[in-house]
Amino acid sequence: MSDIVKDLTNYRIKGIEKAEVEFYEQLTKTLDKIEDEIVALADVNLPRQAGKLIELQSAVAIRPKIKAILDKEYLPFADRVVRKGFGEQAKRVERQFKTIGIIPPEFQELTKGDLALVKNLKQQYYTQFKDVSNNFTRILSDKVYQNTLVGTEFTVLEKELRESINGIYANSRDPAVNRLVSYVKRNRDNPRLKGRVDSAIKQLQSKYARTRTGENMKRYAGQILNDSLRDFDATLNFNKSKDAGLTFVKYYGDVIPTTRDLCRRMISGSLNKRKNGLFTIAEIQDIWATRSWSGKKGGNPMVVRGGYNCRHQFSYVNPDWYEDDGEDSSTLLKDSKQDTKPTTSIFGNISDEERKYLPLAFGTVATNFTRTISKIPKSPKMPQLRGNNAFYRPSTDEINLSDFNIENNLRARRIYAHEFGHKIDHNIGNIMLEKKDIAKKLYQILIG
Ligand SMILES: [Zn+2]
Numbered sequence: 001m002s003d004i005v006k007d008l009t010n011y012r013i014k015g016i017e018k019a020e021v022e023f024y025e026q027l028t029k030t031l032d033k034i035e036d037e038i039v040a041l042a043d044v045n046l047p048r049q050a051g052k053l054i055e056l057q058s059a060v061a062i063r064p065k066i067k068a069i070l071d072k073e074y075l076p077f078a079d080r081v082v083r084k085g086f087g088e089q090a091k092r093v094e095r096q097f098k099t100i101g102i103i104p105p106e107f108q109e110l111t112k113g114d115l116a117l118v119k120n121l122k123q124q125y126y127t128q129f130k131d132v133s134n135n136f137t138r139i140l141s142d143k144v145y146q147n148t149l150v151g152t153e154f155t156v157l158e159k160e161l162r163e164s165i166n167g168i169y170a171n172s173r174d175p176a177v178n179r180l181v182s183y184v185k186r187n188r189d190n191p192r193l194k195g196r197v198d199s200a201i202k203q204l205q206s207k208y209a210r211t212r213t214g215e216n217m218k219r220y221a222g223q224i225l226n227d228s229l230r231d232f233d234a235t236l237n238f239n240k241s242k243d244a245g246l247t248f249v250k251y252y253g254d255v256i257p258t259t260r261d262l263c264r265r266m267i268s269g270s271l272n273k274r275k276n277g278l279f280t281i282a283e284i285q286d287i288w289a290t291r292s293w294s295g296k297k298g299g300n301p302m303v304v305r306g307g308y309n310c311r312h313q314f315s316y317v318n319p320d321w322y323e324d325d326g327e328d329s330s331t332l333l334k335d336s337k338q339d340t341k342p343t344t345s346i347f348g349n350i351s352d353e354e355r356k357y358l359p360l361a362f363g364t365v366a367t368n369f370t371r372t373i374s375k376i377p378k379s380p381k382m383p384q385l386r387g388n389n390a391f392y393r394p395s396t397d398e399i400n401l402s403d404f405n406i407e408n409n410l411r412a413r414r415i416y417a418h419e420f421g422h423k424i425d426h427n428i429g430n431i432m433l434e435k436k437d438i439a440k441k442l443y444q445i446l447i448g
Helices: 004-045 055-060 063-100 112-149 153-169 175-187 191-206 218-244 261-268 283-287 330-335 352-362 368-373 410-434 436-447
Strands: 248-251 314-319 389-391 398-400
Touching: 004 063, 004 153, 004 218, 004 314, 055 063, 055 112, 063 218, 112 153, 112 175, 153 175, 153 191, 153 218, 175 191, 191 410, 218 314, 218 368, 248 261, 248 283, 283 398, 352 368, 352 410, 368 410, 389 410, 398 410, 410 436
Parallel strands: none
Antiparallel strands: 248 314, 389 398
């Protein structure tokens, strides 16, 4: 029997993961740009004698210029995360309530109160992002001042500035370091290269004495990005559920090797008192209050969940929706308005396999990707299976996978999305050869 609450929770979690990948890429680009601009600024503005920094006056005068660079490059990134990232996640939360449908209609949509909450949360997390910027304006300025005070070589300051911004990923004068850094950047999301990426990171840490855990802007901003999207979802969901009178919860998410013991036990059911796997909010608060673990965060457990980097979420339910043995009751099935997957596809005319896989890879909400996909030809049937490789073959427009368990395996899902990206590129290329105007439009859609 299908569990619609589980499907919808996974839909929310998947939405967060997609946003995280998208914004992390933007953060990387933003910080690389800042790193370059700050070093160029220091180079132009700090006089040297025989390579050594000499003038305290310039070291003081550079501070507002550092702030101007961070404001110009980083704040628009923070603004996009809260406006676009939170905005889209709010829609997903709303969609969960609408799709379940068996709660009072007035609470299914985002109410005035919800919208006020969303606005507050946007401001609150924007401030957190901004604090990082203010903090690092000070840290970078202090580094310039201190190095000038003792008259160090400019190259020493340059390295400190770069690493304060990007940590282990900072640019270097040593081409070997840059090769490793660009390798890690390019492949950190490719599960097939995980072993090699890890060993590149280890080399950077040991051989080149770069510390990933040091104070750097990338680490702090990355942490806020990661947790803000998830805490936002949890807060809005908690608030809406309270209004709708849902006081029982279930806990959802993948269990991976780094999953905390508490999250693992919450999901495996070993902490359950009821056969149907439900907890009351009071029970959750009790479990959280009587345990401690590494990375635990203070605050409402319904919001902070497992703590830093926790990828799990609660969903709120009514016990009437479940039979005592844990199966969905007929209420939940009969009254559910619609399935989680739309019948008229946002992907256009697609094959049966694509109908199943594309929503998993690209989501169920229309985006620039879905719009582009709807404009390219549907795929031929996927060959099961040619070699142990994943690839896209342009001559036949075929995608081959080594793992077809796209529904349950996040790694397989990412590989499928990756190969599908090649299909999109190739087909736009084809259209470009034949119809230049359509291709141009498509590219504009994609660049967004
Ligand atoms: Zn967790």
